[in-house]
Amino acid sequence: MLPLVAQPTQTASYVFTHFETSPETTGVSSIPYAVILSVLLSNYCLYGYDAAAHLTEETKGADRTGPIAILSSIALISVFGGAYYLALTFSIKDLEYLYREDNETGGALVPAQIIYDAFYGRFHSSTGAVLFMIIIWGSFFFCGLSVTTTAARAVYAVSRDKCIPFSPIWRKVHPTSKVPINAVWLCTAITLLLGLPILKLDVVFTAILSVSTVGWVGSYAVPIFARLVMAEESFKPGPFYLGRARRPVCFVAVLWICYTCSIFLLPTSYPLRLRTFNYAPIALGAALALVMLWWVLDARKWYKGPVRNIDVQNGHH
Structure with a gap:
């Protein structure tokens, strides 16, 4: 149109x-x-x-x-x-x-x-543009809902593994709706708090996008890289298997993730000023430092990895 x-x-x-x-x-x-x-x-x-x-x-x-x-x-x-x-x-x-x-x-x-x-x-009128933008804003709203859904799903998963503070609260599932409502509210509250600075500084939006992309894509690099270097005999393929293409695909994927994570941390405009600076490296560094500090001081003493929630009987459920 x-x-x-x-x-x-x-x-x-x-x-x-x-x-x-x-x-x-x-x-x-x-x-x-x-x-x-x-x-x-x-x-x-x-x-x-x-x-x-x-x-x-x-x-x-x-x-x-x-x-x-x-x-x-x-x-x-x-x-x-x-x-x-x-x-x-x-x-x-x-x-x-x-x-x-x-x-x-x-x-x-x-x-x-x-x-x-x-x-x-x-x-010679802006009415059409406003109506057109409402369509896009509507899609943003639904995109926000789907992001909140998947974020709450991730919070529920890691709290089930007792991996974050106050895990029993976030992993609680509502008896009738079967939804981890507390996890949804936590994600909504964090989103609102992150969104407030955007009202004043556009650059905050860029930083949030950059940090979230580096965070979740970087985490996917870990199993892909593990698959690349692991011994073939210790891998049991599932029904959806890449076959001979597995190693080249994993190799390209790891390189691509390294490339994209690097460019998300680059400045997008020069000269560097407070309003145009890419704050993603600082935010990412602070988040990683806090997590590593928490691991060294406390979490390593009690965190034992993912909790199994499926009973294994005769090799399969």
């Missing part, structure tokens, strides 16, 4: 071959650096497959349906995410104006500005 409103649109050669670094606003004039940073946006969308991974425990035949759900989510994100980016880039009216601090979105929300320019340029 957006390119139809934005007539005339940009040419295909502009969308697929034109490079613009906007050094006046971002301070970045290096094309390779711009390309490296541009990977970030697609990355944190593609990593949405972890929602499918978290919820496999509740599904029937999880050893087969889990991997299918993960691959399906990546395919869907690739198609719809690609279409969304193409719609936005084809609809750009004035590239310089997108980043100006005196524009309608204060230079902070480029996609919203593209939508505004398209509707205002066509109808």
